[in-house]
Each structure stands twice: as C-alpha cells, then as structure tokens.
Amino acid sequence: MRGNEQLAAIIESKRDFFIQISDKIWEYAETRFEEKQSAELLCQALEKEGFKVERGAAGIETAFIGSFGTGKPVVAILGEFDALSGLSQNRGVAAHNPIQEGGNGHGCGHNLLGTGSLAAAVALKQYMEEHQLPGTVRYYGCPGEEGGSGKTFMAREGVFDDTDFALCWHPAPVNGIMPGSSLANYQVYFKFKGRSSHAAASPHLGRSALDAVELMNVGVNYLREHIIQEARIHYAITNSGGTSPNVVQANAEVLYLIRAPKTPQVEEIYQRVCDIARGAALMTGTQVEIVFDKACSNLIGNSVLEEVMHKQFTKLGVPVFDESEKELARAIRETLTDEDKKMFRRMKGLENKDLADFLLPYSKAGLSVGSGSTDVGDVSWIVPTVQCITACMAIGTPFHTWQLVAQGGTSLGHKGMLHAGKVIAATALEVMQNPELLEAAKAELNQYLDEEPYVCPIPADVKPSAIK
Numbered sequence: 094m095r096g097n098e099q100l101a102a103i104i105e106s107k108r109d110f111f112i113q114i115s116d117k118i119w120e121y122a123e124t125r126f127e128e129k130q131s132a133e134l135l136c137q138a139l140e141k142e143g144f145k146v147e148r149g150a151a152g153i154e155t156a157f158i159g160s161f162g163t164g165k166p167v168v169a170i171l172g173e174f175d176a177l178s179g180l181s182q183n184r185g186v187a188a189h190n191p192i193q194e195g196g197n198g199h200g201c202g203h204n205l206l207g208t209g210s211l212a213a214a215v216a217l218k219q220y221m222e223e224h225q226l227p228g229t230v231r232y233y234g235c236p237g238e239e240g241g242s243g244k245t246f247m248a249r250e251g252v253f254d255d256t257d258f259a260l261c262w263h264p265a266p267v268n269g270i271m272p273g274s275s276l277a278n279y280q281v282y283f284k285f286k287g288r289s290s291h292a293a294a295s296p297h298l299g300r301s302a303l304d305a306v307e308l309m310n311v312g313v314n315y316l317r318e319h320i321i322q323e324a325r326i327h328y329a330i331t332n333s334g335g336t337s338p339n340v341v342q343a344n345a346e347v348l349y350l351i352r353a354p355k356t357p358q359v360e361e362i363y364q365r366v367c368d369i370a371r372g373a374a375l376m377t378g379t380q381v382e383i384v385f386d387k388a389c390s391n392l393i394g395n396s397v398l399e400e401v402m403h404k405q406f407t408k409l410g411v412p413v414f415d416e417s418e419k420e421l422a423r424a425i426r427e428t429l430t431d432e433d434k435k436m437f438r439r440m441k442g443l444e445n446k447d448l449a450d451f452l453l454p455y456s457k458a459g460l461s462v463g464s465g466s467t468d469v470g471d472v473s474w475i476v477p478t479v480q481c482i483t484a485c486m487a488i489g490t491p492f493h494t495w496q497l498v499a500q501g502g503t504s505l506g507h508k509g510m511l512h513a514g515k516v517i518a519a520t521a522l523e524v525m526q527n528p529e530l531l532e533a534a535k536a537e538l539n540q541y542l543d544e545e546p547y548v549c550p551i552p553a554d555v556k557p558s559a560i561k
C-alpha cells in the first residue's frame with residue numbers, strides 16, 4: 094500500500110471515532126472564545142491518540158496544541174471549532190427548524206473543520222510511528238475564527254514561529270484547492286459618550302451619543318464612493334443607548350468591520366473612518382473612544398504546496414455520496430434562491446447538479462468565489478500554508494445559514510470531512526518525505542516577504558474577546 098492509501102486506511106479505521114467528535118462539537122455549538130467543551134473534547138481525543146497536549150496555548154483559554162514526535166520538519170495542522178449565534182437548526186432537515194430559537198449553530202461547518210484536521214493529524218502520527226519517520230506533527234486548536242481572529246492572536250504570541258509548513262481546509266459545496274485570495278480586515282468599536290437628559294423637558298442639556306453613531310454611519314456611507322472598489326465596510330450598532338425615546342442617549346456604540354485586499358489598505362481606510370468618528374463626536378458634543386477588537390491579514394497562497402495537494406487530491410479522488418445524501422442535497426436546494434444556486438455558475442460541470450462529484454482544476458489565479466476573510470491568512474505570512482476544500486454540502490448552499498448547519502451534522506458533511514483529513518495527511522507526508530519541496534515552498538514565501546515583511550495587524554495590548 095502506498096503512503097496516501099495507508100493514511101486513508103487509518104482514517105477509515107477510526108471513522109466512527111471522528112464522526113462522534115464532529116457531531117458532539119456540532120451539538121455544543123459554542124461561539125468564539127467560549128468553545129470550552131469543544132476544545133476539551135478535542136484535547137481528550139488527542140491525548141487518547143498519544144499526543145502531548147498544551148491547553149491554554151498563547152494565553153487563550155480555548156486554544157491548544159497537540160504535539161507528537163521530535164525535530165524537523167514541524168508540520169502544523171490547523172483546526173477550528175467555533176459556531177455562530179442565531180443559527181440553531183436541526184440536522185438533516187430541509188426546512189428552517191431551530192433546535193432552540195435564537196440558539197447557536199455551526200453555520201460555517203467548523204465542527205467538520207476541526208475534526209477533519211484532527212483525523213489528518215492522527216493518521217500522520219500513526220504513520221510516522223509505524224515507519225519511524227523523523228519530524229513533529231502538531232494539531233493547532235484555533236478558537237474564535239468567526240469574528241475573533243484566534244489564529245492572528247496566536248500568531249502574535251509566536252506559536253507558529255518554529256513550524257515549517259501549515260495545512261488546513263474548509264467545508265464547501267465543491268472539491269478543490271484554496272489559493273490565497275482572502276481579504277485583510279480590522280474590527281473596531283466606536284464608543285460614544287454624551288449626557289443624558291429629559292428629551293422633552295430639557296433636550297438642550299443633553300448630548301446624544303446615538304446621534305453621534307448615526308452621523309458617523311452617514312459619514313462612512315459617503316466615504317464608500319472614495320475608497321478602492323475591493324474594500325468592504327460593514328457595521329452593527331451594538332448599543333443604541335437604550336429603548337426609551339424620551340431619554341437623550343448618553344451612551345451608544347457601533348462596531349465596524351473594514352476589509353481590503355491588503356492590511357495597509359485597511360489601515361488607510363481605518364484612519365479615515367476614525368476621522369469621521371471624531372467628526373461625529375465634534376458635531377454632537379460627545380466623546381468617542383476607539384477600541385480595537387481584532388484584525389487578520391490576507392491569505393498568501395503557496396503554489397508549491399498547492400500543486401502537491403492537488404496531486405494528492407487527484408490520486409484520492411472525491412467523496413462519493415449515496416442516494417440518501419443526494420436526496421437531502423436535492424431537498425436543501427429546493428429551499429435556495431436562484432441566485433444562491435448560481436453561486437458557482439462560472440465553474441463548468443456544476444450546472445443542474447445537486448452535489449459536486451469532481452475535483453476542480455487547479456489554478457494559481459484562484460477560485461474567485463466570494464471575498465471573505467480568514468485568520469489562516471496570518472499563519473500564511475509565517476510559514477508556507479496550503480488549504481483544500483471538500484464537498485460537504487449541496488451546491489449553492491450559502492455559508493452562515495441554517496441550510497449549512499442542517500447538512501454539517503449529517504453523513505454528507507462527515508464524508509467531506511474524512512476526505513479532507515485524507516488529503517491533508519497525504520499532502521503533509523509527501524512534503525515531509527521530500528525536503529526539496531519544503532525548500533521551494535519556503536523560497537516562494539520568502540520572495541513575497543522580502544518585499545513586504547509580516548507585521549501582526551493586532552496591536553500588542555489587544556486581548557481576544559467573546560461575543561458580548
């Protein structure tokens with residue numbers, strides 16, 4: 094049996110073990126930096142498999158590192174396990190059907206992500222043991238990906254500095270390699286403080302913090318025309334100052350998320366947004382406090398590692414779905430809009446299909462699907478990083494929806510998850526056994542860094558924060 098086949102066989106032999114873990118994390122559905130049960134479950138699984146586990150890595154309670162072996166190369170396999178609020182949904186049901194109204198749900202499939210990466214780490218460890226292969230395999234338990242940039246905080250504390258390369262994946266509606274193309278971002282609170290007063294009897298004595306928030310938002314909406322096309326600015330009013338219109342609101346707060354292809358572009362827009370906030374404070378006679386929440390860098394692809402991963406993915410084939418899984422995908426697609434279904438319209442071969450049954454051709458230019466952000470970006474500035482996507486859901490399923498939650502807790506998601514584990518393990522093994530590949534991958538990253546060295550976008554004094 095070849096190496097990749099052996100790795101796949103190890104994962105298959107522990108199939109039920111991994112599925113149980115994924116389903117438990119799906120049930121826990123804990124949001125950013127509060128993933129205590131999910132993290133502990135993964136830590137215990139790593140210990141059971143013979144990894145040495147460091148809990149509370151990088152000073153973050155729910156971050157951890159499971160390690161096996163000694164010396165070089167050091168392989169970093171990244172896992173996520175956080176859920177999203179408001180997306181509670183029963184598994185396998187093709188209609189909106191929350192388990193708990195307003196509860197959390199795994200709307201980005203991170204229960205699968207964390208467990209698929211665990212499967213890869215476990216398989217690689219067992220293979221290294223059996224073949225007495227030198228090197229270290231580490232599983233990085235990375236909390237708070239959703240709006241928390243856990244990996245960026247971990248990167249700031251240096252936990253990836255002694256690694257040689259990193260691998261990750263993401264559940265998706267298609268099978269392929271994920272090239273570097275995500276957006277850098279900053280997330281920042283603007284807290285306005287005014288003076289309360291009776292809104293009818295003495296409005297002239299009040300200074301409205303809510304007015305300041307509204308004027309700031311108007312100002313930023315005018316800014317949009319004068320920034321680069323690729324940038325995105327989103328906001329949420331996180332404190333409107335109470336529910337009484339007869340009170341002049343003394344406190345109000347707005348949370349901004351600013352995205353652009355590169356961190357310096359985000360920084361430039363951020364400074365202009367800060368000026369607008371100060372202008373709004375000046376106009377309303379209030380004070381503004383600017384509180385940096387989190388940030389992440391754009392993802393740098395690595396064509397050397399991507400080609401290795403694509404080769405291994407081709408050898409392993411794609412997940413094969415049975416009739417009941419196809420039936421669920423069909424039913425889920427009935428609930429999608431035509432626009433949703435057109436999400437991958439530029440990809441040939443996907444028209445009129447419910448589930449992807451092939452591997453997308455590899456292209457360095459990227460998949461050009463969406464323009465989100467990921468904190469894997471920061472890892473990719475420190476070590477060569479590669480990621481794949483595997484089919485875990487019906488084609489057209491939008492991320493962060495109940496439809497994704499429904500599928501991520503079923504055999505449809507499990508199949509894609511175990512497959513991702515196999516692809517990651519096989520890719521890691523090939524790179525470990527061919528030092529010239531690692532050298533070429535590092536040279537490619539260094540060329541990039543020579544022009545633009547990595548600077549962690551999160552200031553030194555900012556701490557990770559849970560959803561308030």
Ligand SMILES: [Zn+2]
Pocket residue numbers: 201202203238263
């Ligand atoms: Zn995600």
